Amino acid sequence: MRVGTIFLFSLLPLLLSLPLSIAQLPPDTAMSSRTLDAILQDCAFKAFLRPKTGVPYDAQVPRNLTGIRVSAMRLRSGSLRTRGVERYEEFQIPIGVFEQPYVERLVLVYHNLGNWSEKFYPLPGYSYLAPVLGLMSYSGATLNASELPELDIRASDKPILIKFPHVKPAPSGSVPKCVYFDLQGSVQFDILSHGNVCSTVQQGHFSIVVESNAPSPAPAAVAVAADVGKGGTRNKHKVWIIVASFVGGCLLLIMLSLLIAKVRRTKQGMKIQQLEWAAESNETLHMASIGGTKAPLAVGTRTRPTIENDYVP
Numbered sequence: 001m002r003v004g005t006i007f008l009f010s011l012l013p014l015l016l017s018l019p020l021s022i023a024q025l026p027p028d029t030a031m032s033s034r035t036l037d038a039i040l041q042d043c044a045f046k047a048f049l050r051p052k053t054g055v056p057y058d059a060q061v062p063r064n065l066t067g068i069r070v071s072a073m074r075l076r077s078g079s080l081r082t083r084g085v086e087r088y089e090e091f092q093i094p095i096g097v098f099e100q101p102y103v104e105r106l107v108l109v110y111h112n113l114g115n116w117s118e119k120f121y122p123l124p125g126y127s128y129l130a131p132v133l134g135l136m137s138y139s140g141a142t143l144n145a146s147e148l149p150e151l152d153i154r155a156s157d158k159p160i161l162i163k164f165p166h167v168k169p170a171p172s173g174s175v176p177k178c179v180y181f182d183l184q185g186s187v188q189f190d191i192l193s194h195g196n197v198c199s200t201v202q203q204g205h206f207s208i209v210v211e212s213n214a215p216s217p218a219p220a221a222v223a224v225a226a227d228v229g230k231g232g233t234r235n236k237h238k239v240w241i242i243v244a245s246f247v248g249g250c251l252l253l254i255m256l257s258l259l260i261a262k263v264r265r266t267k268q269g270m271k272i273q274q275l276e277w278a279a280e281s282n283e284t285l286h287m288a289s290i291g292g293t294k295a296p297l298a299v300g301t302r303t304r305p306t307i308e309n310d311y312v313p
């Protein structure tokens with residue numbers, strides 16, 4: 001009885017962790033926003049043949065990403081620092097923007113996610129009034145390179161401004177906000193300046209949103225939805241699952257060893273009891289083999305069975 005309970009108890013962490021890992025495994029088939037960044041970097045660099053500095057080049061996107069606009073502009077980092085870029089699509093880059101690590105030439109890649117905005121940057125509880133726009137920076141040293149890491153750019157003097165030309169009107173009573181997605185997958189909100197202008201000191205993705213009237217979904221649903229778009233949280237989830245499984249496995253192991261120890265102790269107790277009993281009874285029992293197992297056999301019977309009612313045919 002006790003052993004059975006312990007056994008069930010030892011299975012509990014395993015049983016608990018099973019549905020958990022199935023329910024929370026991130027959908028690897030869905031493309032993350034970071035994968036998209038890498039694909040768009042590749043497209044953008046392919047747009048360069050003999051690029052002039054400071055001139056934007058429109059890029060071709062894969063056919064299954066139709067609706068996304070990408071372009072690339074190559075710059076000398078010295079020129080970016082001392083002159084900025086007066087206008088690059090919706091972005092206005094002031095003087096004093098530094099890149100880390102230092103490169104002699106860099107490439108700014110512009111994204112306009114258009115009707116793909118909500119797919120790659122789902123934001124439960126909010127609706128977009130403008131497409132998600134991206135500004136990314138890469139080293140311009142090798143133009144045939146793919147899977148390049150981003151540089152880190154910072155505006156040190158004035159912020160970079162993003163002026164959204166076409167913004168859907170906000171529902172009456174709601175206040176439009178700027179939203180900023182950094183490369184690690186975190187989201188920040190900021191006030192929208194007059195003229196539909198948002199500002200930033202870093203690269204990333206930007207848009208304008210309002211809180212939607214629909215009741216905000218349950219936290220679990222939010223977490224899963226946010227997972228689809230962001231590599232960062234997804235990795236955190238994976239780590240969490242691994243930790244949970246590890247702890248569960250450890251618990252299981254401890255429980256199992258306890259169970260084995262318990263069974264051993266019970267067996268030993270039985271053996272000791274048997275020995276004691278044998279010593280007390282002070283007689284050697286004859287062992288007899290019955291169908292392959294040995295069993296003590298008493299010689300002769302002390303009370304002979306008597307047939308009480310003789311059956312006479």
Ligand SMILES: *[C@@H]1O[C@H](CO)[C@@H](O)[C@H](O)[C@H]1NC(C)=O
Nearest residue numbers: 029030031036062063064065
């Ligand atoms: C687009 O097609 C490529 C293969 O050509 C595939 O790897 C990628 O996942 C597709 N993207 C989307 C968003 O379906």
Ligand SMILES: *[C@@H]1O[C@H](CO)[C@@H](O)[C@H](O)[C@H]1NC(C)=O
Nearest residue numbers: 064065066067114115116119
């Ligand atoms: C966006 O629009 C294009 C056509 O302009 C379409 O091919 C594509 O599937 C749309 N994307 C989404 C996510 O609906």
Ligand SMILES: *[C@@H]1O[C@H](CO)[C@@H](O)[C@H](O)[C@H]1NC(C)=O
Nearest residue numbers: 141142143144145146147148
């Ligand atoms: C890029 O081009 C250079 C020559 O311009 C070549 O040596 C190098 O192997 C190429 N790299 C890739 C990844 O294609």
